[in-house]
Amino acid sequence: MKTYDTLVVAMNDLKRKGYTYDFNLHSDSIECPPLKLRLAPEEFHVDEVHRFEGQTNPDDNSILFAITSSSGIKGLLVDAYGVYSESLSTTMIQKLNLDRNTDY
Numbered sequence: 631m632k633t634y635d636t637l638v639v640a641m642n643d644l645k646r647k648g649y650t651y652d653f654n655l656h657s658d659s660i661e662c663p664p665l666k667l668r669l670a671p672e673e674f675h676v677d678e679v680h681r682f683e684g685q686t687n688p689d690d691n692s693i694l695f696a697i698t699s700s701s702g703i704k705g706l707l708v709d710a711y712g713v714y715s716e717s718l719s720t721t722m723i724q725k726l727n728l729d730r731n732t733d734y
Contacts, residue, residue, distance in 0.1 A: 631678055633680075634680055634682075636682065637680075637682045637692055637694060637708070640680050640682075640694055641694065641706060641708075644678070644694075644696050644706060645706070647696075648704045649696050649697070649704040649705055649706050650704065650705065651664065651665065651703060651704065651705030651706070652664075652705055652706060652707075653669075653695075653697055653705045653706065653707040654707075655707060655709055655718075655722075656668075657717050657718055657719055657722065658670070658671075658718075658719045658721065658722055659671070659722070660674060660697065660707060662703065662705060665703065667699075667703070669699055669700075671721045671722055671724075671725035672700075673699055673700045673701075674697050674698065674699045674700065674725070675697065675698050675699075675700075676695050676696070676697055676725065676726060676727070677696045677697065677698055678694075678695070678696040679693065679694070679695055679696075679726075680693070680694040680696075681693050681694075682694070691710060692708055692709065692710055693708070693709055693710070694706060694707070694708050695707040695708075695709075695726065
């Protein structure tokens with residue numbers, strides 16, 4: 631997996647690789663508003679995970695997920711390091727760990 635220096639560089643490169651949609655995180659699913667699509671954990675695969683640390687401010691820490699749905703829709707999910715917060719279901723926490731065993 632490629633290493634990126636910044637979140638913007640990673641997002642631009644992954645978009646060129648077909649991860650063109652933006653996903654929003656919910657407690658038990660992810661959502662792509664433009665497609666009016668909501669995916670349960672069993673309906674998507676985490677292809678890559680990239681973490682970025684702010685140079686001067688810990689609040690700038692973020693995590694980028696490259697995701698493919700079971701129907702082939704590719705997109706990105708960006709969140710703070712706090713992605714594993716109490717508001718997420720156990721299933722979502724487990725799913726957002728890099729899963730290399732599922733092929734779509």
